[in-house]
Amino acid sequence: MDKQNELSYGSDYKYIPATSLASGQGIEVLPDLYTYTVQIVNICFVGDPKSEDFVLIDAGMPETAEEIISVTEQRFGANSKPKAIILTHGHFDHVGAIIELVNHWNVPVYAHELELPFLTGEMSYPEPDPTVEGGAVAKLSSLFPNDPVNLGDYIQPLPSDGSLPHVKGFRWLHTPGHTPGHVSFFRDSDHTLIAGDAFVTVKQESLYKVLTQEQEISGPPRYLTPDWQSAWSSVRKLESLKPAIAVTGHGLPMAGDDLSKNLEKLANQFEEIAIPDHGKYVNRPLH
Template identity: 70%
Template structure:
């Protein structure tokens, strides 16, 4: 492994999965979502030019390479890896992928300290109400990955490298530098964890992928005011299609109705009744 890059010392395989694990969905001809255990990676583009959005769970690099080669052909390589944020389940295979493909990584400038080994994320909060996944979260890695000079800030003008037609939208709350990607022409939204389409705290719902719009995963979200403002911002884009970091893609009237409901009832649906990051206790 490149000496310049390393994972946090707490990075390890997490034994939790869903019935969707290993399944890919062609959402659009140039938008493909694939589930790795409990999290989604997204391939954006065509065989001529494509990127990878997010990098899966710890130990998932071989699966990601296999998914990509199955879709685009043996030896295919993305132009870049784009990160919605740097939590362990979105960067779990990233070092091996960088070494395999030798491609750049882009993230929001406020996320860079968590991707260059400087700052750990706040520890997950297993006390938030929810089910077994919330309780398991105390075992989730929160130390930063160190990507050295391989990670670069997204351009200030809102454009997304190698994703023509897309703009990045700053959607903090879940993490300081969380971003979502939006394409105005067909109103396609790659959400990350700004909102999700499964109650990520409940093991039964994670396993069965029961579709239910919710705010960002509670156990890792430490700024609920910013998280609410981010959902309102994304709702204002009037997306026709949303590919989220957790859960199944949602589109059309179902998305419109559910996202409107999430905005109206954010405090009831998304924000936990108790927890160390609620009511400004810790930020």
């Protein structure tokens, strides 16, 4: 069977009319790290823009493939394509354009082995929780796509040795809680962290803060996080690395003292800062 014919989004996949002031803007965080905001979520390019050796981390919102391809070619040149797409996790806002990108570029996709059932059409994530404390975005979360995508033979597990395919210097870290196979990426040489949604730098439940991108370190998005105990452990793991700069799945990059102080506070006061007072996934034993 032709690989392309195997690929499918879930039956509930659709365009989500959400945006922020950062939408359509890119930031060169480092010479070989570029982040770009697709509506309300960030994608990252890792690699020298003068080289063909680069990867894309995460795949944006539904129906944004043309925008992502355009941004790729603006940074790396006409007809350029990444060596691979590497996923922090498989929620709709991180795989929204994945099938169109895979079909256009014909490149492999990598994710943690625990994430694979959500990327091979086998299993849906737990339903979003619109009752969770937090704001208007949380209340709208029941509208978000939740059925699994099927990437067929394109999806592969990340290497078990912690390395990242086609990326020198970075290693992947298992940071579950938001999803079972959520991963973050860290470069020891300069303490650069790509955190996905393990923590974010905007209060993602608040429509006002999502729109304005008001910066504030927060835990993973509340309405889609079912395992708060693991989420707390993951934040502590990342804080212990003492990152110098962090790019997250939502919000603007953060660096220096702002990052270290706020991330330490989040790790120490996770229960007060990150965990909602109520919600269907909240009443579980915590550390």
